[in-house]
Amino acid sequence: MESLEGLLAAHGAALLRLALMLTGSSDSAQDLMQDTLVKLHRHWGKVSRADAPVAYAKRVMVNEFKRQAKRRSNSSAVLVADAHQMVAPPGGDAFEDQVADRDRLWSLLVTLPAAERAAVVLRFYEDLSDTQAAELLGCRPATVRANTSRAMSRLRKRIEIEREVTS
Amino acid sequence: MSDLEDQLRGLFRDKESQAPLVRPLSEYLSNRGTALSRRWQWLAVPAAVVVTAAVVIGATQLSSLSGDTAAPVVTGSSSTAASGSPVGGHGPLSNSEAVTCVDQYSPEAVTRRSFAFDGTVRSIGPGTSNGSEGSSLGLAVVTFDVNQWFLGGTQTTVTVDMGKPGDEDPTYSVGTRLLVAGEPRWGGFDPLADAITWDSCGYVRYWDQQTAQEWLDNTDEWVSSLERDPCWMKGLSSGVPDYAAPRPVDETPPIELAARFVEGTGLDKQYPNGRLVVADVGESTQAIWLVSKDRVVGEFRYRYGEYGWEIESLEHC
Numbered sequence: 001m002e003s004l005e006g007l008l009a010a011h012g013a014a015l016l017r018l019a020l021m022l023t024g025s026s027d028s029a030q031d032l033m034q035d036t037l038v039k040l041h042r043h044w045g046k047v048s049r050a051d052a053p054v055a056y057a058k059r060v061m062v063n064e065f066k067r068q069a070k071r072r073s074n075s076s077a078v079l080v081a082d083a084h085q086m087v088a089p090p091g092g093d094a095f096e097d098q099v100a101d102r103d104r105l106w107s108l109l110v111t112l113p114a115a116e117r118a119a120v121v122l123r124f125y126e127d128l129s130d131t132q133a134a135e136l137l138g139c140r141p142a143t144v145r146a147n148t149s150r151a152m153s154r155l156r157k158r159i160e161i162e163r164e165v166t167s
Numbered sequence: 168m169s170d171l172e173d174q175l176r177g178l179f180r181d182k183e184s185q186a187p188l189v190r191p192l193s194e195y196l197s198n199r200g201t202a203l204s205r206r207w208q209w210l211a212v213p214a215a216v217v218v219t220a221a222v223v224i225g226a227t228q229l230s231s232l233s234g235d236t237a238a239p240v241v242t243g244s245s246s247t248a249a250s251g252s253p254v255g256g257h258g259p260l261s262n263s264e265a266v267t268c269v270d271q272y273s274p275e276a277v278t279r280r281s282f283a284f285d286g287t288v289r290s291i292g293p294g295t296s297n298g299s300e301g302s303s304l305g306l307a308v309v310t311f312d313v314n315q316w317f318l319g320g321t322q323t324t325v326t327v328d329m330g331k332p333g334d335e336d337p338t339y340s341v342g343t344r345l346l347v348a349g350e351p352r353w354g355g356f357d358p359l360a361d362a363i364t365w366d367s368c369g370y371v372r373y374w375d376q377q378t379a380q381e382w383l384d385n386t387d388e389w390v391s392s393l394e395r396d397p398c399w400m401k402g403l404s405s406g407v408p409d410y411a412a413p414r415p416v417d418e419t420p421p422i423e424l425a426a427r428f429v430e431g432t433g434l435d436k437q438y439p440n441g442r443l444v445v446a447d448v449g450e451s452t453q454a455i456w457l458v459s460k461d462r463v464v465g466e467f468r469y470r471y472g473e474y475g476w477e478i479e480s481l482e483h484c
Contacts, residue, residue, distance in 0.1 A: 124172060152172070
């Protein structure tokens with residue numbers, strides 16, 4: 001890859017989509033994209049020599065996402081509360097509506113710890129194997145499996161709670 | 168494949184179409200974007216607000232002064248002197264309440280800035296910092312005679328980018344004594360590299376003894392704590408799992424400060440009697456050196472692991 005401009009032109013849309021899946025909102029996705037590009041820009045010499053600059057960029061993005069999530073940990077209680085408010089269904093039969101279900105699932109995703117959300121996004125959005133996701137995250141495949149499993153379990157539990165509330 | 172897994176895959180497919188559009192690289196790397204990261208918004212804030220704030224502050228604050236006459240403000244030159252009494256006031260230089268800041272001013276928050284000093288304006292020149300595509304940020308280049316450093320420097324004069332003082336009701340002039348804090352515009356190790364003040368968030372204030380003392384007390388605190396117990400870092404790794412250690416929320420100030428600095432990519436904070444250096448020392452690894460009175464009194468290394476930042480090693484304790 002010759003330049004950061006080239007990487008952005010060829011893979012910017014894919015990186016922004018990944019940022020959206022990680023953060024859950026367009027504004028936050030642009031924030032994450034910017035922080036990622038600033039880092040890539042600062043270390044372009046190293047990035048450009050990487051075998052797969054796009055994979056490198058994704059790795060930077062996911063790490064940056066986790067780092068920012070940690071930084072926001074002081075306000076996580078508020079975020080979780082907001083998310084629960086968002087997922088509170090308007091009526092008792094809301095779960096019959098598939099669109100509403102997806103909106104709620106999207107909102108629930110935001111409440112996951114960053115490492116678990118990253119694992120879910122890499123596994124089910126990027127469609128990576130445990131090993132590939134582990135390489136990108138810089139951890140062991142078992143960790144990816146554990147985080148994915150914890151995330152799925154957490155989501156199921158929360159969906160169940162939502163269902164109980166609506167029934 | 169489980170139902171939930173199917174739902175997630177479908178959800179992600181749906182959401183793909185809602186991804187925002189890619190912006191030009193220059194927007195990501197400049198401070199112009201309005202929906203981009205808070206860091207860059209901060210830098211853009213002075214340009215958008217200072218002119219308005221100058222009028223508001225000028226009208227409300229300067230009119231309340233007794234005996235202070237607004238002197239002509241030196242603009243367009245970096246070496247001319249103002250005539251008459253310097254502009255003065257009380258409180259923040261800019262109307263910081265008009266701006267949403269992620270780290271609004273408080274005396275404690277000054278410790279999170281890269282530089283902070285008590286200085287008297289020596290000269291005001293035209294701004295040289297521009298946004299992307301050459302758009303002006305409406306900043307002035309202001310040189311100060313430094314009366315006292317709280318953070319980030321030792322020299323007797325310093326030049327920073329700052330909001331313009333305004334033409335009709337200037338908020339400051341040559342001779343105005345201010346308390347000033349800010350950041351290197353592009354981050355990095357040198358706190359004064361392309362230094363820019365955070366006036367719109369309340370970090371530039373008219374000098375008064377009480378506020379200056381608050382700044383000194385707060386910026387001095389962690390070094391004092393460090394001197395009392397240079398090995399306070401050891402407490403981080405005992406009794407709690409490593410992955411939980413760098414959770415600083417309710418810890419004592421030194422731990423909280425250090426953990427926050429770890430998040431930077433490279434920092435060198437100078438305090439009145441010590442400095443703290445944070446640097447990348449390897450893939451996903453950062454080191455913090457605590458230097459007090461010209462000797463390293465502590466070193467610890469963090470690695471970005473699966474649970475976030477984890478302590479890797481502690482030295483000099």
